Amino acid sequence: xxxxxxxxxxxxxxxxxxxxxxxxxxxxxxxxxxxxxxxxxxxxxxxxxxxxxxxxxxxxxxxxxxxxxxxxxxxxxxxxxxxxxxxxxxxxxxxxxxxxxxxxxxxxxxxxxxxxxxxxxxxxxxxxxxxxxxxxxxxxxxxxxxxxxxxxxxxxxxxxxxxxxxxxxxxxxxxxxxxxxxxxxxxxxxxxxxxxxxxxxxxxxxxxxx
Numbered sequence: 163x164x165x166x167x168x169x170x171x172x173x174x175x176x177x178x179x180x181x182x183x184x185x186x187x188x189x190x191x192x193x194x195x196x197x198x199x200x201x202x203x204x205x206x207x208x209x210x211x212x213x214x215x216x217x218x219x220x221x222x223x224x225x226x227x228x229x230x231x232x233x234x235x236x237x238x239x240x241x242x243x244x245x246x247x248x249x250x251x252x253x254x255x256x257x258x259x260x261x262x263x264x265x266x267x268x269x270x271x272x273x274x275x276x277x278x279x280x281x282x283x284x285x286x287x288x289x290x291x292x293x294x295x296x297x298x299x300x301x302x303x304x305x306x307x308x309x310x311x312x313x314x315x316x317x318x319x320x321x322x323x324x325x326x327x328x329x330x331x332x333x334x335x336x337x338x339x340x341x342x343x344x345x346x347x348x349x350x351x352x353x354x355x356x357x358x359x360x361x362x363x364x365x366x367x368x369x370x371x372x
Contacts, residue, residue, distance in 0.1 A: 187213050272306050
């Protein structure tokens with residue numbers, strides 16, 4: 163491995179945010195999932211969760227868009243679930259709060275969320291939103307402020323807008339320079355993992371079923 167490549171991988175692994183993730187609930191378009199992965203990589207997220215509670219969605223057709231994801235799918239773990247309780251349990255073991263994009267009387271602006279906390283951000287599909295099963299596990303709801311006629315955004319755009327607000331907040335507190343979200347041991351382990359990924363041709367089915 164060339165020194166320049168090693169330094170790039172080390173810089174990326176050092177800045178990964180160990181306490182920030184995305185949960186996609188019944189989002190099945192591979193291009194959208196791929197685009198979400200690309201945004202997650204750009205703001206330092208190292209894993210996402212894909213939770214399918216819709217029986218009409220065939221898991222065998224759920225793939226990560228190769229073109230829309232670029233090479234991001236190689237560097238981000240994608241965990242696939244069909245069991246809500248198991249998915250939430252696993253998320254709670256790593257993240258303290260779960261917020262969802264759901265409009266109700268308690269919803270707050272995205273800009274009023276403290277996304278420097280340990281948090282998982284849940285996004286539903288564009289038509290049905292977050293499922294009722296998942297909704298009951300949320301610690302809070304937020305909206306993306308809009309002033310247009312069409313009060314909705316493509317799911318991958320909604321994720322990107324939200325994550326870059328999280329990036330702004332974390333950057334202002336030096337999370338990417340000092341990175342308090344991972345221990346030195348975790349950073350070393352992730353670096354070793356990324357070096358292995360660099361050395362091996364990416365082959366996976368693209369989602370790790372749980």
